[in-house]
Amino acid sequence: MTSLFDDSLRKIQFLFKYSGMHLELKSSKTIADIIRYRWLYIINFLWLNTDVIGEIFWIIDGAANGKKLSELTYIAPCTTLCMLANLKSIFLILSEDALTQLTKNLREMERSEDGSENMVKDTIIEEQRSFLNVVISALNFWNAMTVIAFSLTPLVLMAVEFRKTNEVELMLPFLIVYPFDSYDIKYWPFVYLHQVWSSLRCAGSKI
Template sequence: MSVLFDESLISTEFLFKYIGIYLDRPIQNTVEHIIKFRSLYIINFLWLNTDTIGEIAWIIQGAMYGKSLIELTYMAPCSTYCIVANIKSLSLLLNQDKVHELFKRIRSVENNTDIGDEGVKKKIVAEGKEFLKAVIKALGTINVVTLVLFSTSPLLLMALEYKKLGKIEFLLPFLIIYPFIDPYDIHYWPFAYVHQVWSTYLVLTQVSGTDCIFYTCCTSICTQFRLLQVDIENIITERHFDENEFQEKFKKLTVRHESIMQLVGHVERIYTKSTLFNFVTSSFMICLTGFNVTAIGDVAFALSFLAFLLMSLMQIYLLCFYGDMVMTSSMEVSSAMYKSKWYTVNAKTAKLLYVVQMRARKPSKLTAFSYADVNLKAFTKILSTAWSYFALLKTIDSPTRA
């Protein structure tokens, strides 16, 4: 049964391996283990944040020297997304023991869940696995498109410029200040270009990889809630009710229910702080990226930011969507209890079922550090805020264009 979780984790582990994060391997705080298993991450961390600091420095310098609103907003969403990537990846590393414990508990719950030969249960597992696979594939496709567009747009514009004027003006994907060197010098430009492309890959991988673990855990939890619902609906099936047999089944189901709810708590503890930062910055990123799409004159860069906009929307939507799925599936346990044949048993047994039904009405939910629930209502609020910021930016930008 644990094949659902383990199979879905393979692709994410493969991505993380190349940035130096090992999800399922216990790492000790010894010099030997840090050098062996953390050196690659430290190198990539320094590599990425060289560009992140350079982006922030460019924005500050641009504001001081009167750069246009379009130029300033060009780099703001990119630098913000870099910070999001850092926080998400560090949240996994700093909660390494909690991540291992979560994986252990998910496997334990899955291994102790009997789906037997029931077509309904097998269908539930297959649906969860296929939907998760489709989500990860779609997210990967958008990430690849975004990486390709940002990586090739400067080269395309350089080729067009050379065709028109017969000379090459070196461009880079991002506007970054590098200390001690001129990145547009022919001697340093190739290194700066490769540096920025790899940084882009690191950002996309860290954000999507961390989110894919979240999706995988939520899918497993939701599947377990749905399997529990099937068992609860069928807890009373015999014409001749056996009190002892019922008590044994009921005890096992309540223990399973408690274990699944505890899984939600484990996911909450790992992701709650990074989710809060993600929520706070999402409106800002969506607003600025949308503004760039409408304001930038170069089609190549506009397409790059359009892909970035779609990626940002999909990232925060899926985060809220899976949080909403966990809430909904946990509350549906109450409905499953009502659908059982509770009316055929004695009053004492019916009261036991009623207690579980009342408990299940309180949803197991994920939050952004208790600031907001992670569900689709939160997504609509983020979009509403982003639209307000976007309208304000367009209003500010209109007089400067007039």
């Protein structure tokens, strides 16, 4: 049977996996796997931070051109969360050996307790496991809702605007400065997908 620890770990591992991180990378993967995960992390890191840099430039440009504080603070929380996600992912990579050892120790602790009969202990473990699963499920749910809201809001607003004016006004989830016209129909689909993936990458790193 899958251990309680592994069962809980599996609920969050997929977010780390597709961000190029792994909770037990060196102990369970080959050199080729490690290289592949490293490249995936670097690509995701660069992908996300092109948007973070663009957000910072948008804030600076807005402040220089007299935008209202309410307009400037619209994108600031997103930038802050992305920077937090960056820091967390970097520290996970730097502390990979310690993290691998920690997961190994926790798994061994659970195995060492297998077979022991203690009703009080079993009750506490089951209660805490249920609570942990609720927390993980809640985090996954709200992260998913956040990504969906940011991804779909521009499309909804575009549909509303089209119904009013019968004209298509292209919009994007985030206010970001690019070295090209991101609202040009030639670039807009790519930029839109780029921003959606960045929000997924940010959500994954926050877990």
